[in-house]
Amino acid sequence: MTIKEDFSERENCLSRGTINEWFTYCKEAVVIYQIEKQTFDGKIGGPGKIVQIDESKFGKRKYNKGRRIEGHWMLGMTEDGSEDLRLEIYPDNVRSADVLIPLIKKHVAEGTIIHTDMWRAYNDLGNHEFTHNRVNHSDPDNAFVALDGTHTQRIDPQSRITLIIGKISQT
Incomplete structure (x- = not known):
């Protein structure tokens, strides 16, 4: 939204690249803070409970081009109905x-x-005392929610940052 604002009539405005760099920096700072401050009170989930899991890479595109991203892979997990x-x-x-x-x-x-x-590394979860449901993000008709209701919208990268910021503001 910040990038979409029209700064063309103002002097000394920030470029699109600068704004992107600052947003990336802020997201990484929030994630690092969360990882350093998180404490665990047992495991999440349990029989009949749903946990959404997704991975993402935090960093920036190499040479500011293409899809190759330099950075760190992170795994996020959250239980439905829980913070x-x-x-x-x-x-x-x-x-x-x-891993x-x-x-x-x-x-x-x-x-x-x-x-x-549908990432293939998840394929074996059903063999480890979990019930495993998937959403196929490549399905043009149901890219975000599978026909059976399975989705990972609460743990997607943008939602994850929102959850982290919410947790930080409570401390």
């Missing part, structure tokens, strides 16, 4: 099922219904 948010940075920036499953088991109770996207 409890769990964040983990992938160790050594390795994003694989071998993912232990991180999820660390934070999510057995018997939980887990909602994710």
